[in-house]
Amino acid sequence: MLKIENLKAQVEESGLEILKGINLEINAGEVHxxxxxxxxGKSTLASVLSGKETYEVxxxxxxxxxxxxxxxxxxxxxWAGLFLAFQYPVEIPGVSIANxxxxxxxxxxxxxxxxxxxxxxxxxxxxEKAAMLEIDPKFMQRAVNEGFSGGEKxxxxxxxxxxxxxxxxxxxxxxxxxxxxxxxVVANGVNKLKSAENATLIITHYQRLxxxxxxxxxxxxYNGRIVKSGGxxxxxxxxxxxxxxxxEEVPAASH
Amino acid sequence: xxxxxxxxxQLVNDFNNYEAGLNGDAKSELHRIRKNAIDSFAQKGFxxxxxxxxxxxxxxxxxxxxxxxNFTTNKQPTSIDISKFLIPDLKxxxxxxxxxWYREDLSTIIDEAEGLVIGNLSKAFKYAxxxxxxxFTKYADHTNEAMVALNTGLAQDGLFVHIxxxxxxxxxxxxxxxxxxxxxxxxxxxxxxxxxxxxxxxKVLQHFVSLNETAESFSNSVIEIYAGTSxxxxxxxxxDEAATATNLTETQTYLSKxxxxxxxxxxxxxxxxxxxxxxxxxxxxxxAHMYGAYVLNENQHADNRSLVDxxxxxxxxxxxxxxxxxxxxxxxFNGRIMVRRDAQKTNAYQTNRNILVSxxxxxxxxxxxxxxxxxxxxSHGCTIGQLDEEAIFYLRSRGLSLKQAKTYLLKAFVxxxxxxxxxxxxxxxxxxxxxxxxxxxxx
Numbered sequence: 033m034l035k036i037e038n039l040k041a042q043v044e045e046s047g048l049e050i051l052k053g054i055n056l057e058i059n060a061g062e063v064h065x066x067x068x069x070x071x072x073g074k075s076t077l078a079s080v081l082s083g084k085e086t087y088e089v090x091x092x093x094x095x096x097x098x099x100x101x102x103x104x105x106x107x108x109x110x111w112a113g114l115f116l117a118f119q120y121p122v123e124i125p126g127v128s129i130a131n132x133x134x135x136x137x138x139x140x141x142x143x144x145x146x147x148x149x150x151x152x153x154x155x156x157x158x159x160e161k162a163a164m165l166e167i168d169p170k171f172m173q174r175a176v177n178e179g180f181s182g183g184e185k186x187x188x189x190x191x192x193x194x195x196x197x198x199x200x201x202x203x204x205x206x207x208x209x210x211x212x213x214x215x216x217v218v219a220n221g222v223n224k225l226k227s228a229e230n231a232t233l234i235i236t237h238y239q240r241l242x243x244x245x246x247x248x249x250x251x252x253x254y255n256g257r258i259v260k261s262g263g264x265x266x267x268x269x270x271x272x273x274x275x276x277x278x279x280e281e282v283p284a285a286s287h
Numbered sequence: 288x289x290x291x292x293x294x295x296x297q298l299v300n301d302f303n304n305y306e307a308g309l310n311g312d313a314k315s316e317l318h319r320i321r322k323n324a325i326d327s328f329a330q331k332g333f334x335x336x337x338x339x340x341x342x343x344x345x346x347x348x349x350x351x352x353x354x355x356x357n358f359t360t361n362k363q364p365t366s367i368d369i370s371k372f373l374i375p376d377l378k379x380x381x382x383x384x385x386x387x388w389y390r391e392d393l394s395t396i397i398d399e400a401e402g403l404v405i406g407n408l409s410k411a412f413k414y415a416x417x418x419x420x421x422x423f424t425k426y427a428d429h430t431n432e433a434m435v436a437l438n439t440g441l442a443q444d445g446l447f448v449h450i451x452x453x454x455x456x457x458x459x460x461x462x463x464x465x466x467x468x469x470x471x472x473x474x475x476x477x478x479x480x481x482x483x484x485x486x487x488x489x490k491v492l493q494h495f496v497s498l499n500e501t502a503e504s505f506s507n508s509v510i511e512i513y514a515g516t517s518x519x520x521x522x523x524x525x526x527d528e529a530a531t532a533t534n535l536t537e538t539q540t541y542l543s544k545x546x547x548x549x550x551x552x553x554x555x556x557x558x559x560x561x562x563x564x565x566x567x568x569x570x571x572x573x574x575a576h577m578y579g580a581y582v583l584n585e586n587q588h589a590d591n592r593s594l595v596d597x598x599x600x601x602x603x604x605x606x607x608x609x610x611x612x613x614x615x616x617x618x619x620f621n622g623r624i625m626v627r628r629d630a631q632k633t634n635a636y637q638t639n640r641n642i643l644v645s646x647x648x649x650x651x652x653x654x655x656x657x658x659x660x661x662x663x664x665x666s667h668g669c670t671i672g673q674l675d676e677e678a679i680f681y682l683r684s685r686g687l688s689l690k691q692a693k694t695y696l697l698k699a700f701v702x703x704x705x706x707x708x709x710x711x712x713x714x715x716x717x718x719x720x721x722x723x724x725x726x727x728x729x730x
Contacts, residue, residue: 082684083683083684085680106683107683107686107688107689110683110684110685118684121681122677124696124699125703126702135691135695136686136687139686139688196685
């Protein structure tokens with residue numbers, strides 16, 4: 033589904049290289065987790081994959097289902113089936129969640145030359161997804177992220193994910209700032225949305241989200257490169273030994 | 288060499304000629320007021336940019352052009368197709384005015400009650416002398432404000448609404464103010480007097496439109512609103528005129544004890560627009576709410592000024608104005624809050640936010656708080672900015688194109704104000720109009 037080869041990227045403004053050659057392959061039906069200490073390049077990877085213009089790709093390729101992702105604008109990546117659950121979702125006062133999601137669905141449909149989704153079908157669908165994610169229907173009438181708690185913001189991201197039905201989702205530090213109940217709701221949502229046709233990449237600093245979403249593969253990102261890959265037990269090992277273990281074990285990777 | 292026209296002299300002469308044609312009426316109290324007002328205007332002349340209040344709105348070129356004054360109404364009114372101006376699904380008491388004159392033939396009043404008057408001023412001068420003498424020209428200042436003086440001198444007709452005590456008006460009053468310049472450049476002086484009795488409620492909407500744009504139109508409007516004890520008046524101004532139109536509107540309100548006034552102002556189309564909204568909090572526990580939005584493009588100019596005069600204690604006022612400016616447009620916001628010495632426990636808030644969508648657009652915004660009481664809560668905030676890049680990226684990552692994302696964010700930005708409109712069909716109409724305009728601004 034997603035194939036990253038030797039991806040290198042720098043901060044557009046300063047020219048500081050953050051990603052120094054990432055290689056990663058994710059197949060349909062798989063859940064991967066990328067872990068790493070602060071400053072290792074985790075969120076940069078999420079930003080580069082979703083097309084944020086503050087980063088400049090200086091080398092490598094990213095392929096999503098046969099399409100060269102790096103050639104596409106952010107909206108084209110969304111149409112191609114990519115979804116990023118933001119670490120810090122933006123507040124949009126004056127727009128309800130329902131209106132926002134319907135606009136997004138129809139933007140995608142319009143691009144694909146499909147008929148726009150009418151209000152009735154939309155309502156049925158969002159009710160169904162909200163029920164599945166245990167979200168109060170009243171939530172959808174609130175302005176997008178305005179005055180939301182951390183948990184509400186992430187719930188909104190997962191609701192959007194459920195409605196947009198992406199092929200490939202990236203969850204960027206979805207667990208940051210969440211209490212355990214909110215974490216469970218979000219994890220539960222991700223687990224329910226998992227299918228043989230889609231794939232998920234979880235980016236996280238801590239292991240605790242992986243107690244609830246069990247990954248097929250865990251990768252450790254350090255200093256712009258993936259320095260270690262393994263199964264779900266790698267996350268536990270990391271939790272136990274801490275990031276210093278990686279720093280000591282792979283000094284070569286840091287330079 | 289061309290001799291420049293002097294509009295002030297022309298209008299004063301027009302008034303004198305009109306006066307000479309009057310017989311017994313020249314001695315009436317009403318005429319005395321008009322005469323005083325014209326004298327005041329003659330003395331002051333058109334405001335210049337030397338005046339702080341007119342710093343950004345220059346009437347200089349206007350004051351050198353010729354505009355027909357219209358002291359008499361057309362005996363044989365031409366037919367006008369008003370259907371294109373109407374707000375869909377709005378069931379209302381509809382009054383049509385052409386260049387300030389009432390067009391009874393095009394108007395429909397649906398609400399009736401004892402003491403309820405929804406009609407025109409020239410009739411009220413005859414049939415409601417007590418209400419006229421109690422309220423007419425009692426709030427808008429025609430001795431110090433030149434444009435109020437000019438309106439008071441020239442206005443022969445206008446809107447008159449009286450809501451009797453304890454009456455809740457069933458349908459809004461919809462006033463269509465049409466500028467018609469088919470006979471050349473014309474100055475109109477729309478005048479309104481709205482009186483809300485004790486415990487009464489009413490909604491009044493004034494919609495300014497242009498019938499044609501072959502010649503310039505100049506509308507100099509004054510609206511007086513009196514809210515009696517425990518009454519609530521919602522007043523809406525929608526300016527949607529031709530690019531050749533000048534629209535100056537002064538709204539002067541008076542709030543009695545426990546009364547509420549909500550003033551909305553939406554500036555969509557028109558060449559030069561200036562609105563001044565003055566709220567006088569005359570008694571305790573009253574509330575003044577002001578909402579406004581201006582969405583400007585090309586060479587449009589809109590100057591919005593407000594003054595909330597807290598002269599009594601325990602009252603509340605709040606103001607929210609938002610602007611989107613594209614093209615070479617220019618916007619001005621000046622929000623003044625005055626809290627007088629006795630106005631203790633005043634709560635007053637004011638916010639003005641602007642987004643510039645072109646490099647050539649300009650906005651001048653200035654809050655002005657003058658507080659003479661010591662136990663008050665006042666705050667203001669004004670911002671000028673561009674669209675948030677993070678928000679644009681968020682929307683694009685959800686599948687909206689760059690243009691769609693920008694349009695969507697601007698709609699949401701203005702939407703915060705429009706959602707406060709308490710007349711559903713008007714709200715829908717404004718949302719659609721604003722959407723359309725913003726789309727056109729995104730090139």
